[in-house]
Amino acid sequence: MSGAALSLENDPGPVVASTPIGTVPVAITINGEQHRLSLEPWVTLLDLLRERLHLTGSKKGCDHGQCGACTVLIDGRRMNSCLKLAVTLDGSEITTIEGLGQPGNLHPLQAAFIEHDAFQCGYCTPGQICSAEGLIREGHARTRDEVREQMSGNLCRCGAYTNIADAILEILETEERA
């Protein structure tokens, strides 16, 4: 119908490329292990973890900070690792899902997620768990409504939300009693 008349003239035109992009030295501690890396500035933390260090527990669900699947803890705070350029993290301490616990040595949140069946396909799960750990450390959430609100940056397409809230509340309550 329409469309034929509308051409896309917003093309910036050919860009002249490009000598090899330089690298920047960075020292990042990941799950307690220090990595001395030489990185191009365009490498995100998420791609560093997944493609170069083979820590694929952090997931890519959008690459735009919209889904939360890549959530990790940077200096104890939850962050979308797809929105962080790795070279900006010199001296940082990062915890990924692999650092929280392992099969046979589960973090309490990981065990609670299994117990409450708080996942189905499992793809958003590492991000949910890292986000939940960050939420607990923030110490702002006390009620179920607060947990639901403050976990809303982590999408779950399988719709495990009620079970995710149950799992996190169980750990919150355990920690409060302790």
Added chain:
Amino acid sequence: MPDTRHEPIRVGIGTPLDRVDGPDKVTGQAHYAAEYAVPNMLYGVIVSGRIARGRITGIDETAARAVPGVVEVLTHRNRPSTPWLDRNYKDELNIPGDPFRALESEHILFSGQPVALVLAETFEAARFAASLVDVSYEAAAHNIDFEASLAERFLPSKKRNSYHPPKNHGDADAAFAAAELKHEARYHLATEHHNPMEMHATTVDWHGDGTLTVYDKNQGSQGVQSYLCNIFGFSKKELRVVNAFVGGAFGSGLRPQYQVYLAVMAAKHTQRSVRVVMTRQQMFTHAHRPEADYTIRLGAEATGKLTSIDGDATTSTSRFENNMEDIVIWGMINYASPNMKGEYCVAPRDTYTSADMRAPGAATGMTLFEIAMDELAYKAKVDPLDFRLLNYSDIDAMYRTPFTSKALREAYRDGAAAFGWDSRSPEPRSMKEGRELIGWGMATGLWTAEFVKTSAKAKLTADGRLEITSATSDIGTGTGTVLVLVAADTLGLPPDRISVRIGDSDLPHSPVQGGSRAAASGGAAVQLACEAVGKRLLKAAEKVDGQPLHAARSIEDVIFADGRMILKSDPSKAVSCADAMQAAGLEVIEEEQTAQPGLADRISQMTRSRNVHSAVFAEVRVDEELGQIRVTRIVNAVAAGRIINPKTARSQILGGVVMGMGMALHEETLGDNRLGRWMNHNLAEYHIPVNADVHDIQVIFVDEPDPDVTPLGVKGVGEIGIVSTAAAIANAIFHATGQRHRSLPITIDKLIGT
């Protein structure tokens, strides 16, 4: 003699069991398609086309190729040759038409169509170079507007295999004309995209010896294997497809998506391993639930008893394939009416072909029908639940065949009791708390219960461990866990002695996972395989000193429990499976079996209907001034035959309900027809429910023994949760506000604008 005093521990069908892949998933050890470490691998980034229809007039790759690290830019001009005939590109679903072939020619069929694949040594170099590929086009007139496409609607002469044409009865037009009560309205469902959290991705491991392993996101490894072999000329021995972990799919992985085609093409071309991952934006350039238009005419006696059902529906498809859905049949199957008729068409538009998305057809057709039923209930001044009971049909009202079982009355009863439906105030706008209007609505859900040919292997080793293998998939459904439970049930082994491997084309045959068939089909195959192992164990027990089980003539005469075979007629007589194997000198017992509908099943499938039913109750709270709708309570009572794992089955229903909430309130892919493009192609603008949107969901499984529906009495629960959830919510919104919305989703603008 073994100790028989303690009660054998029986974990099996009906035991809530944690997911067997849970520890891997919660620790990040589960590897999805893009997560296999493969040495010397190239990264492929897809360049998406910018027009909706027309042709490519030029491609300037100079800048892209100049980026350090770029190895190749594949386009239609330099791609390796591929087979010419469409039949080589047909997948398991076999949609009538010409299957899409990426980089086939200069012709553009839809916006976002892949026009180039940039291959580089790093992901970042490939991504940057992809942004430099300069494609020029000659645009042709296009249309992606569904309303406009209705002018071209037609019933395809070649039908999709899974399509069920409506069966008409009586004279619906005359009955409608004569009806004391009438309702006629047009209903609409927006285009939706599946958006599994994992984007479609493929890692090709090019082994260099003529063989390759393709780690791919899909719902059926063997279907993708056949597809790739047919196109690229590999044998099934040479090309293996693995989908061990699938980060959701909901139907988007039923057909091979274009990234797997491009990845294998690139690997073959470069003789190297290749990874291709779609971007989230590219996830909006393929499968989607069709947009739907559905005119429903209902006639009834003054009491509300239906005299005619008449539906006329159209769903969207592409210009190159005719994807069809069952839209109009659901209300005709579910409700008694002497007169009924249905019509169905597809309308082509310049997009990718629409596809199956969770409960395809029913999620659209039954949901919209249940809004119409609610409207007629109000016209008849009958409580919406009583109205359904008034028009209840004990038989399939369209095929006029009995059901193998239908515990929908019980679902209505148990759901209503749990919800507190009795205390509902019938008038719209009659319930309020603070600034929020409260509404209660309900609807009926319907889906099919199918069983398809599937194979499985059971391998028992002398240490008492059992391994189950089948090529079936687990897209979040809990398939592997269900298979462990069936095996535990059949051979009386504790689940921690059982391992399961699925999602690999090398394993015993399984069709693509979809339509809520996997538990019934894979479960039946595992049961057969374990029974075959059991028979050999019993045979082996003959070698045990004293032959304690000599009275057992078949495995029917023993109970398998706690790793032992116990004589039913004298439980003091038992032999442990390990002792039997040792006595017979067996290290391994391995059996592969295939479950498939036999002749009697096939006759039964023609003479009896097989369906799963549900009753959904919803509470909404609506702030009219803000246009905010909150779904504060859902009760979904499901009659799905036998439930193998109540824990994961409940989660399946929860997930369906949440997606139904999205259908009711959020999900809508919006096109701009000037560009011919989906505009909200990201997760910030294509809204799906988040945790804050989901309050309280109660799932009830009503008792529905049904030994005839499938070998295990299982009906499947993957789809039913979504069916009619959106109708219950829409009906609750009417009850809260008096506003009747017939176009889903019911977004803020619609609520405030009326």
